[in-house]
Amino acid sequence: MHKLIYHLGQYFRNPTLKKSYRFLKTTENWSLEQLEDYQFKKLKETLILAKENSTYYKSKYTNINIHDIKTLDELSKIPILTKEELIENVNEIHTNLKFHKQFLATTSGTSGQSLKFYRNEEADSFNRAAIQRGYSWHDVNPWDRNGYFWGFSFSFSSKIKNRILDKLQNRFRIFSFEEKSLKNFIKKTKNAIYVQGYSSMIYQTAVLINKLNLEKPKNIKLVKGTSEKIFDSYQEEIKKAFGLKMVSEYGATEAGIIGFECDNGNIHINMEGVYVEEINNEIFVTNLQLKSFPIIRYKLGDYISLAPRNEECTCGKKHLIIKEITGRVGENIYGKQNLYPSLYLYYIFKNISKKENINLNYQVLQEEKGKLVFLIQNQIEEDLQKKLGEEINQHFKDDIDFVIHTKAELKKSKGKLKNFISTINE
Ligand SMILES: [Zn+2]
The missing domain is CATH 3.40.50.12780 (ANL, N-terminal domain)
Structure with a gap:
């Protein structure tokens, strides 16, 4: 029928x-x-x-x-x-x-x-x-x-x-x-x-x-x-x-x-x-x-x-x-001095996945230049959080301060999930 x-x-x-x-x-x-x-x-x-x-x-x-x-x-x-x-x-x-x-x-x-x-x-x-x-x-x-x-x-x-x-x-x-x-x-x-x-x-x-x-x-x-x-x-x-x-x-x-x-x-x-x-x-x-x-x-x-x-x-x-x-191809990530492509985030999490054998669900927010908020949906141990921090530092050096929230709820816009959300106007 x-x-x-x-x-x-x-x-x-x-x-x-x-x-x-x-x-x-x-x-x-x-x-x-x-x-x-x-x-x-x-x-x-x-x-x-x-x-x-x-x-x-x-x-x-x-x-x-x-x-x-x-x-x-x-x-x-x-x-x-x-x-x-x-x-x-x-x-x-x-x-x-x-x-x-x-x-x-x-x-x-x-x-x-x-x-x-x-x-x-x-x-x-x-x-x-x-x-x-x-x-x-x-x-x-x-x-x-x-x-x-x-x-x-x-x-x-x-x-x-x-x-x-x-x-x-x-x-x-x-x-x-x-x-x-x-x-x-x-x-x-x-x-x-x-x-x-x-x-x-x-x-x-x-x-x-x-x-x-x-x-x-x-x-x-x-x-x-x-x-x-x-x-x-x-x-x-x-x-x-x-x-x-x-x-x-x-x-x-x-x-x-x-x-x-x-x-x-x-x-x-x-x-x-x-x-x-x-x-x-x-x-x-x-x-x-x-x-x-x-x-x-x-x-x-x-x-x-x-x-x-x-x-x-x-x-x-x-x-x-x-x-x-x-x-x-997301908006740019603003450091205190430099600009970075949001693709960096992908590499950070890909490295974590390779090295630590864990796939994290993430979303990164930027509301201020030089600062990032990492939301991780999974609950992760302190040790892994530290490793993630090191990975982030390797990519942005001292140019970006960041915080990591685990067990976080990821924000959606119109039902879609974006990995990087920036509220900075270019
Ligand atoms: Zn085929």
Whole structure:
């Protein structure tokens, strides 16, 4: 029944999804060379389309001859696109092409301004198909019963809307972390095939399942985390609660689906949908399908590291691998004298994890220059606290004073968990 509803909905909303899915299930078996040939072809199309049909790109690329770009690497001749440019030029970036159907997409805007743009139906469907292909790697159908972890506190009308959408999509969602609501949610997961949503919320639920010793769901085939970094420290509790580790779906509204983790634990780039560059540990994304709102060499704002090109996954797919999504390129950390990238925090905790074999859940706050507050969710011994202090000192020397609070509650903004929160205006 749900399969039928799903197909009907898809037929009307995303008529080209089926075709895209079939295509992606074929290209799944392509060699790296085939994939890159396809990427180059689509890249060229995208560049030409943007220059011809978007006033923004027309002026940005005035002095660029697109036909000079003869390999994927030569995309570096094209200027990059920042988030600020994207937001300031929304109207001009849209192409003047006519589409039989398009959807309004909105970014969440947890870190700054939100963005609204139109996504043509083919691009929207391609994106959905890429997610569906990711599900297929875990033997999950999109119409299977699923639990949904998303932000809370909706208005009355959106609650009604969500309820209807949930029914249609065979999903149920969690509304609050009050014990009663949570227990109710966990009861429903007994029949669920997959759960998805904010990784920190899934983690919190797993902690509760384990702590209250609730009956564990037995049919789960996929635990999918999105929108937030999945910390290694989450995995143990999640495995214990759901029987599986959390798998990463990596993407962004404006960039599209960038990667999906296979059943061997590697995040494969959605090479048919996006072209990814890593420059100074940062990701730059070009969407290869989006024609209404071209996204070219977009500085997404995440630190990543790509696996070497010759690294092969035992799953057989040749799609390149993202070794690690390190985290958001955060605001700067202010010392008394110097500036530091917030990536330093990641290294501090990575070192602790390596040396002490413990993964800590952390959040760092800065309200004053030269001072940091470290919130650690775990309860940690004094000895470990001392070691953490030493690690912090090694990175910031005497330039930053800090305090460490353990067993602390981490702050969320709009349901999302940020590792570094600064209230200093630059
Ligand atoms: Zn794989």
